[in-house]
Amino acid sequence: MKYPEKLLPREKVFRDPVHNYIYVQHQVILDLINTKEFQRLRRVKQLGPASYTFHGAEHSRFTHSLGVYEITRRICDSFVRNYPSKEPGDGLWDDSERLVALCAALLHDIGHGAYSHTFEHIFHTNHEEITQEIITSPKTEVNQVLRKIGKDFPKDVASVINHTYKNPQVVQMISSQCDADRMDYLLRDSYNTGANYGNFDLTRILRVMRPYQGGICFDISGMHAVEDYIISRLQMYMQVYFHPVSRSIEVILSKLLYRAKFLSEKLGNNNILRPHLLMPFFDNDFDIDDYLKLDDGVLNTYFINWLDSDDEILADLADRFINRKPFKSVAYTEETKYLIPELQKLIRDAGYDTDYYTDTNNSFDLPYDAYDPNKKRHATQIELRRKDGSMVELSKVSQLVNAVTGKHLGDERFFFPKEMLSNKEFSKHINNDELR
Structure with a gap:
């Protein structure tokens, strides 16, 4: 469906350290940016607790969302200039899809919660489902802005997020193995962490990207x-996203929230220590209004209050999180995980509750995946277009990509209090050749 596009009298720009300028040309985009739901993303860090490891990683979901919008805008500009549709069904770019693509790009992360991935794991929320609810719920300012375009427009934008939108080109712009989302977060996270691993030639990729009947391909x-x-x-995941210290802080954060949930069941409604904004999540009875009240700062405020808690475990975990006292960790394998119970016993004998002071954590990523008809789910593979118009999948022509295709890379780690390193028996186990 073609939706009316109301352009601003003069385009607005946002200064950006990654893209230089982010250009806003449509009234609906500016209106969406100014909604309270989108402004909340300023208060949610893009990399969560990773700033405890990479001190420059203070950037927010807000800045990333603007970046994804900007890359999507550039893709649309390239497509309409170089590959405009001449007739329905020709597989080229129909620019009437621009507005839904731009809105979906801008809003793709609006459902992320406080300390997003850790929070999601603990409270079993799903940021993509919540994103769709924010877009389609009449209670939100986002929905009210989108409905000004058309009564079905919010539904169309939400369908891009859940991959059911009718045009695969729009879906793959936002979500595929080479999309605007991944391209922005790699460049932005690389810039802010100071790690150069995430740099790549964005200009060249956008230049060779093109639409076709099945979605998006590359010359x-x-x-x-x-x-x-x-x-x-691949390098960013191995060196930044899976960094052991960042994962340690996430473990402490999850244990802290689990302890708070356990204690909250004993607190009356008028108790000053009761975390009122978290109670709907502890009780598993929350709605979109409860969710949108939370951000990283709200949780940090509770954590600071808990520093003075009478509960020693809660106060200690809050101290470890707020004042950056990460757990230590060692990698283990299927062959060496038999050592973990012995390590836990030593930790328990030292006076620690192992439910809160030990954990195992695995982080694995699939750098690239090609289509496999035997799999129930698979990512959209990257197609390269030859000069004669035929297609070939990336790993078939790139030996480098072929070497990592279908391979899960990462490790499993056992986390424990750093203080245990002074325990000679414990250190003997840690320092042998079995655990690394």
């Missing part, structure tokens, strides 16, 4: 730029 002449992007993503 084979740009294969090395796409290859470099895949390897950059």
